[in-house]
Amino acid sequence: MAEPRAFISFDVDHNSSEKVLFAGQAFHSKTPFSHEDWSAKSPMPQAQWEALVKAKINKTHMMIVLVGRHMATAIGVVKEIEMARSQDVPVFGVYVDGADTSSTLPTGLNRNRVIQWTWDGIGNAVDQMMKQGKNKS
Template sequence: MSDPRAFLSFDADNNQHEKTLFAGQCHSSSPTPFTVQDWSSKEPLPQAQWEELIKQKINTTNMLIVLVGRSMGSATGVHKEIAMAASQNVPIFGVYVNGAGPHSTLPPGLQRNRTMTWNWNDIGAAVKQMMTEGKNG
């Protein structure tokens, strides 16, 4: 069986570094290895075209992982990606990055009880849980 596939949602203006680290560590550091591919748009696209592209990519994954940074309130792309995942029954969980924590603002649609610190044992357990809940599991 292949590794679970995750779509990483993150604030591209503020958390690019954390996304790179997280994606690089997910396969070797998590007790439940999973795959993250870079599905970011490589070029600016009209909004409707971007939304269709991202919706298709989310639909091919087992889960959406939101990297929750300190500037989540202004990350409108993240808000849209969460809504897209929810509309397609793709399970969602969050990981605090870059100094964010339990009192940080969460994007709409991300539940606090499904958001955790960057701890690979907890993330691995969440990946296992998402695989039992997800439509693509």
């Protein structure tokens, strides 16, 4: 099978820098997944954005949510998690921006599915996601 594909969900208002760092480091690590920058490049009507994002999520094996300190205001992240769940795409989170186990999580993401940002941990989570949801053999 080809390398697993991941959709990276993040709070565009607060964690764009962490997304760039995460994506860049992922390309240079031994982490067993690939991703593309599927961020919307320009503002668009809500319905168009939702259709576009849902189609992109459907092309992936998993969603990785970058969990920052301001997740309570990340409405787009919550919608992306809902889209992943509706398509049986497994989801896990990675703490960024000083977030930790006391930080608010976006609706739909369980605390036991969020890990610290270590590439070994992320690699293990990717392996686990490849046995869940639409990836079950």
